[in-house]
Amino acid sequence: xxxxxDVLRGLKWTAGAKFSGQLVTWGITIVVMRLLAxxxxxxxxxxxxxxxxxxxxxxxxLGPALVQAQEVNTRELRQAFGIFLLVNWALCLLLNLLAxxxxxxxxxxxxxxxxxxxxxxxxxxxxxxxxxxxLQRQLEYKKRSLIDLSxxxxxxxxxLLLALGHYGVWALVLGNxxxxxxxxxxxxxxxxxxxxxxxxxxxxxxxxxxxxxVTVSRFLWMFFTQIxxxxxxRVLGSEMLGMYSVAMHLASMPxxxxxxxxNQVAFPAFARHxxxxxxxxxxxxxxxRMLGFVxxxxxxxxxxxxxxxxxxxxxxxxxxxxxxxxxxxxxxxxRAIVGFLPSVTDAVGHPEVAMQNVxxxxxxxxxxxxxxxxxxxxxxxxxxxxxxxxxxxxNTRRMVAVVGLTLAQVSRHxxxxxxxxxxxxGAVWAVQLALRAYPDRRVVLAVEVLVGAASYLLSALxxxxxxxxxIGAALFGKGGVPQxxxxx
Numbered sequence: 001x002x003x004x005x006d007v008l009r010g011l012k013w014t015a016g017a018k019f020s021g022q023l024v025t026w027g028i029t030i031v032v033m034r035l036l037a038x039x040x041x042x043x044x045x046x047x048x049x050x051x052x053x054x055x056x057x058x059x060x061x062l063g064p065a066l067v068q069a070q071e072v073n074t075r076e077l078r079q080a081f082g083i084f085l086l087v088n089w090a091l092c093l094l095l096n097l098l099a100x101x102x103x104x105x106x107x108x109x110x111x112x113x114x115x116x117x118x119x120x121x122x123x124x125x126x127x128x129x130x131x132x133x134x135l136q137r138q139l140e141y142k143k144r145s146l147i148d149l150s151x152x153x154x155x156x157x158x159x160l161l162l163a164l165g166h167y168g169v170w171a172l173v174l175g176n177x178x179x180x181x182x183x184x185x186x187x188x189x190x191x192x193x194x195x196x197x198x199x200x201x202x203x204x205x206x207x208x209x210x211x212x213x214v215t216v217s218r219f220l221w222m223f224f225t226q227i228x229x230x231x232x233x234r235v236l237g238s239e240m241l242g243m244y245s246v247a248m249h250l251a252s253m254p255x256x257x258x259x260x261x262x263n264q265v266a267f268p269a270f271a272r273h274x275x276x277x278x279x280x281x282x283x284x285x286x287x288x289r290m291l292g293f294v295x296x297x298x299x300x301x302x303x304x305x306x307x308x309x310x311x312x313x314x315x316x317x318x319x320x321x322x323x324x325x326x327x328x329x330x331x332x333x334x335r336a337i338v339g340f341l342p343s344v345t346d347a348v349g350h351p352e353v354a355m356q357n358v359x360x361x362x363x364x365x366x367x368x369x370x371x372x373x374x375x376x377x378x379x380x381x382x383x384x385x386x387x388x389x390x391x392x393x394x395n396t397r398r399m400v401a402v403v404g405l406t407l408a409q410v411s412r413h414x415x416x417x418x419x420x421x422x423x424x425x426g427a428v429w430a431v432q433l434a435l436r437a438y439p440d441r442r443v444v445l446a447v448e449v450l451v452g453a454a455s456y457l458l459s460a461l462x463x464x465x466x467x468x469x470x471i472g473a474a475l476f477g478k479g480g481v482p483q484x485x486x487x488x
Contacts, residue, residue, distance in 0.1 A: 028156040030313045032163045038242030040169040045245040046106050046233050047114045049226045054091045056219045058125055061211025064346060066133045069207065074195060077130055079204055082197035084126035092122035106233055117173055121180040128184040131191040147186050155179040214346060217355035224361035228369045232380055235373045244377050247321040251328035254298045281403040284344055285413050288337055292414040293467040295333040296421030297456045303329035304428035304452060308445035327381035334392050337414065341399040350402050357395035364391055416464035420456055427455035
């Protein structure tokens with residue numbers, strides 16, 4: 001099976017399941033945000049920082065290493081299973097020990113119990129890793145997509161019911177724990193690994209070496225993406241952190257969904273064809289072109305309608321999230337594109353590239369965030385807008401070079417979508433000026449969305465017809481497909 005067929009088949013199932021899940025979960029998420037207070041989200045964000053870092057260590061990089069390896073035997077899977085169990089149980093214990101110190105750091109006593117309840121996840125996580133690896137190696141996109149869909153719906157409904165029951169932050173906490181348990185049960189039902197773990201590590205050097213590089217790069221990436229939460233929580237407090245985390249959630253939610261789809265499909269598919277760099281380069285340009293076509297209108301659309309979006313969906317209690325949401329959504333298309341590239345460099349056997357890139361981000365972004373707190377949440381958001389493009393230029397150039405591409409080539413394939421997004425932003429801004437005195441903001445939001453969608457479509461027909469045809473071909477399998485893309 002060709003790389004193009006693998007990727008398109010994966011996108012069909014993965015995107016279909018994600019989109020179906022989002023029809024349910026996005027609506028529920030908005031309702032939950034209206035039910036809970038900013039401080040609830042701030043408290044969960046404080047706890048999530050440590051959880052996210054520990055999740056980076058939970059697999060010891062062996063999950064990606066097992067997927068990327070050309071051949072894997074049962075002995076190696078049993079050894080990996082044993083390592084997963086030991087590491088995750090140790091993380092569960094460590095999280096319980098660190099909980100009081102985290103509460104002191106943030107000056108938030110409630111954090112102790114929140115972290116200790118969240119630590120239960122690490123008792124279940126190792127039971128799902130090997131079955132997930134087997135599904136990825138077999139490119140079982142349909143099964144994995146159905147697992148994702150079921151987990152998303154279960155988590156959203158459970159969180160909503162708890163929020164309606166006035167459980168506050170515990171609706172978010174128990175929803176997260178429930179998601180881990182639910183997914184573990186499902187993946188073991190669909191792809192069971194019926195072997196006892198082995199706690200010997202002989203013969204695992206190559207896998208551990210690859211996995212170690214992946215773990216370090218991902219750990220640093222999480223530091224890079226979570227340090228803003230740490231700084232905002234420590235300097236500005238839980239309520240401001242709640243505003244910031246919701247603004248970040250709304251701005252990055254489309255990015256996370258699209259990136260998770262692409263990463264879920266691309267890493268195993270590219271790993272299978274890792275020796276054909278020219279083929280990967282050609283397909284990478286096509287994916288980036290399609291990703292830009294979706295990311296710029298959705299995210300710049302969110303930025304352009306942010307005042308009405310927050311007022312209509314979340315209510316007046318969340319007005320402090322408007323400006324951070326506007327600024328963050330402007331930079332998110334770039335983050336979506338760059339966030340996909342480490343999957344490619346990892347798949348072709350170069351995890352050290354991602355590690356080098358994240359070191360650049362860790363050197364620049366924390367200082368920018370700390371400086372930004374002098375101007376509150378808006379200052380932190382502007383730190384993303386002003387400092388992150390510098391990180392992006394440095395890192396993108398290094399990553400695309402691995403498959404023989406240049407920054408100029410990538411820019412040429414992304415620029416049409418950027419221009420169409422800018423035209424759309426201008427059209428929506430004109431609508432805002434014309435309707436700024438209109439009392440019903442729901443009507444204004446509806447008009448802005450319709451004008452934005454129409455202006456982007458017209459711009460795409462004029463400036464980005466090739467990407468429009470590719471999106472149509474990927475979705476419907478017919479019509480207007482351009483000739484093969486070459487990395488040139």
